[in-house]
Amino acid sequence: MTSINVNGEKRDLGEVDRDTPLLWILRDQLGLTGTKYGCGVSECGVCTVHLDGEAVQSCVTTVGEVGDSVVTTIEGLSDDGKHPVQNAWREHGVPQCGYCQVGQMMMAAAMLKTNKNPTDEDIDSEMWNICRCGTYPRIRAAIKTAAKEMQK
Ligand code: FES
Ligand code: FES
Structure with a gap:
């Protein structure tokens, strides 16, 4: 077993x-x-x-x-779907087709534990997940919003 x-x-x-x-x-x-x-x-x-x-x-x-x-x-990831990353994803309307987005959020949530204030360059190097819909600009914006929320 x-x-x-x-x-x-x-x-x-x-x-x-x-x-x-x-x-x-x-x-x-x-x-x-x-x-x-x-x-x-x-x-x-x-x-x-x-x-x-x-x-x-x-x-x-x-x-x-x-x-x-x-x-x-x-x-x-959270009891109520309100992890700062999930909230920021909603606020920025990040998903397009949505298929990649759970992986993106899990990667972002892990990154923000060790890098509390990531730059665009940090995000581009640490978030290697592929999004065929090209939501990368909104992902970057949402990560920065989540980072701010997590620092409060
Ligand atoms: S399905 Fe696992 S990295 Fe693509
Ligand atoms: S939102 Fe469609 S693949 Fe990322």
Whole structure:
């Protein structure tokens, strides 16, 4: 029996292959479909979740690698959907098609823990997630708004 801690809850997974990508477990087994599939090879960032607070790509993180670490998905980023990053995303109307946006927010939330006042250059280098709709200017603006809110 394998179990992992997701969004503060211990979740029993039954007998699973330790090499199963975390993304499959989250979406197919636990029904946490906020996290999306894109490239499957850590190139797009759409599947980003937090492992002990740090951004990781769940398409290339195996369930065996998770071990006792705490997984946080967009469903657990806040209790009420009002994490400063989520609020800023709404305020700036960031999403277009929306597909990449959960990964973008999870990456931004992790970045803001260590870089509390990121510049455009910081954002461009740390936020390597791809957005096919080109929402990058709004993402930068929203991150700066969230950073200000988190400093209050
Ligand atoms: S699906 Fe994981 S980085 Fe693209
Ligand atoms: S909003 Fe469409 S891919 Fe980013």
